[in-house]
Amino acid sequence: MLGSFVVMYLFLGGCGAGVLLAAAAWSLLFHRTRTRSRAQSRAFDGLMGILAAIAFVLLAVSAFCLLLDLGRPQRFFLLFTRPTPSLLTFGSFALLASLGVSGVLAAAHLVAPRVVSEPLRIALEGAAVVLALALMVYTGLYMALMEAVPLWNNAALPVLLALSSASSGVAVVLLAVPFVRDSALLGGWTEALRRVHRVVLLLEAGALAAFLALALAGPFARPALAVLLAPEGAGPWFAVGFAGLGVIVPLAAEGARALLRVPATLQVVEVLCVLGGLILRFCLVAAGSHWLG
Secondary structure, eight states, rough: OOOHHHHHHHHHHHHHHHHHHHHHHHHHHHTOTTTTOOHHHHHHHHHHHHHHHHHHHHHHHHHHHHHHHHHHHHHHHHHHOOOOOHHHHOOOOOOHHHHHHHHHHHHHHHHTTSSHHHHHHHHHHHHHHHHHHHHHHHHHHHHTTTTTTTOOOOOTHHHHHHHHHHHHHHHHHHGGGGGGGTTTHHHHHHHHHHHHHHHHHHHHHHHHHHHHHHHOOTTTHHHHHHHHOOOOHHHHHIIIIIIIIIEEEEEEEEHHHHTTOOOOOOOOOHHHHHHHHHHHHHHHHHHHHHHHH
C-alpha cells in the first residue's frame, strides 16, 4: 500500500514543478516586454528570485519524501548511479535537473542578479519550462501505466494531475506576489496570470469529467471508483474537498470577480486550489490502494 510520503511526493513535486513553470514562463514573457520600466524590472526580479526559491524548496522536500518512503537511501541513489531505461529513471533525473535549475535561478536573482547574462538567463528559464512540464506529466503518466490499478489506468489521469499541478503552482505564485516589494507595479501582469489561472481551472474541470467518465466506462475501474466516491469513504473529500472547493469554487469566484471587475483582495481562492491538489492525490492513492488490498 502506498503511504503518506508518496502522496506528499506526488503533491509537492507537482506543485513545485507548477511554480517553476509559471515563474519561468512569466519571466520569459516579461523580459520580452519593451514598455516595462526599471522599477517594474526590479520588482519582477525580486519576485522571480522568491518564486524560484519556493520551487526549489518544494521540489527538495518532495525528493526527501520519496527518500523516506524508499526506506533505504542506497535504493534512491541507485536510480542515478545505475540508471535503467524506465519512466521512473526519467522522472528521477527530471526531478534532479529541476532542482538544479531552480536553485541556480534562485541564487542568480537573490544573490547575484547582475552576474547572469541575458542569454544564460533565457537558457535557464527555457530549460526550467521544459523540465517542469516533464515533471508535471511524469507522475500522472507513471500512475496511468499501472495496469494493476484500474482506477489509475486511465488516459485522462496524466492530464488531470498535470493541470492540477499547474493550478496549484499558479496559485502559489499568486499567493507570493503581494509579499514582494513594489508588487503593485506588476498589477497588469498579475491580472493576466489570473486569467491564465481561470483557463487552467476550466481545463482541469474538463479533465476531471473525462477521468470520471472513463473510470465509469471501465468495468474493472468501477469498484475503485465506488471507493473514491463513497459517502462513508473518500467521497466527501474528493467531491467537496477537491472538485468543489479546489476547482468549482475557485473557478466560480474568479469568473465572478472578472465579470464584476472586483479587485482581487482575498487569497482564499488560491489556498483552496493548493489544498485541492493535495486532497486529489490523497483520494486517488487511497482508492487505488484499496483495490490493491
